[in-house]
Amino acid sequence: MESLRDIRQNIKAIESTKQIMQTMKMISNARIRRAQEAMLSARPFAKKMLEMVDDLRTDVLALPQAPEEAENIASRFFTNLSGDKNKVGLVAITGDKGLTGSFNAVVLRSVLQFLKKNEGKEIYIFAIGKKGRDFLSRLKMKNLHIVYESVGIFPKVSYAHAALLGERLLSVFFEEKLGSITLIYNDFKSLASQHLVEEQMLPFTFHTPASTPKEEGHDFEYEPGLLEIFKLLIPRLIKAHMYRVLLESQAANLAATMNAMDSASKNAGELVTALGIKLNKVRQAGITNEILDIVNGAEALNS
């Protein structure tokens, strides 16, 4: 049986852990508002830009293949015929720290599934977040190349981070002739829930089929030319997209921390109550025993 002192110490330890958790929760709570605002205001840019690229798709695909550039630069983003199917890219975004519930675990699980699915292929990894980076660099698979890593950017993601990632992404995409690039991250749904997103980023996928070039309403005028615009537009879009994804992930991370800490401090509270009852019982038992001793002694004297 535990002594009174042990129980008291236990209660003290749990109380102080609870306090730390509550503080962490409050920190995330304060940060999440800003993260959420940044995320919400970055959403329209990326979304509208994607719509514009969708509008241009028909014209890009209709470009003559004769000048080498057409397939190499523009239509690679849509059809990617010259990409090597045995080379795939993966962008995995996790958090830097633990104590976030299943936030990192779900990403890593689906990363593992991705690796399994693409067994035998050369996989180029872009690891964002310390947890994912550490996990992936421990894997030691021969066909795994970590080509970009970025840690410690949360919770202060800026456009510069997204720009660096986007540039590296494009340069690897072209130099290594990747067949596709997949993105795995946590999407911010609400304060209470995040959901995992696994999407193919390059080549672009659109839900609607490309309209035929002759269809009405699809003759755009370009200033300067379509290819010139496209060459500048794509890096811009990729960076905007990365920026949005990083912000989503950041907000989701904070929300996950908040929830995890909330339930943890609730649990700690319950533990403290349970231990308090136990403490009282043990103390009472001790007192009863002492009284019993005294009464027994007195009885022995009387008789």
Add this chain to the structure above:
Amino acid sequence: MTEKKLTFNLVTPQKQVVEDLPVDMVVLPALLGEMGILPGHIQTVVQLGMGSLRYKQKGKTEVFAVLGGFAEVSNNVVNVFAEGADLAGEIDEEAEKQRIKALKESLSNKDADIDFELAELEIKQALTRMKVKKRRF
């Protein structure tokens, strides 16, 4: 017949500055010179340089300083994707002057560890903002 209007959107990576605003006319700072857009304009995609972007709504003109980007005109919808957009009225000339001065100082200091291209770009952006602010329309 109701008067035709343009629907105007102005977004930057940081935020949506103008959303679905019905306007009469938009003037874009295209790379090759300013470009006026009226309702019924042909579908166009233009690259933007640094300069002033204006829109007219019921005879009133609003001016923005835009720092490069793209614009898409399609079916009377004007979508502008700008690297940065500041409302002319909110530009603080004094602050811009200070910024230019500080940047020029760090540029002339050879030992300073700064990105020269970035600093030059920032000076250009500050100058653009000041120019837009001074111009009268």
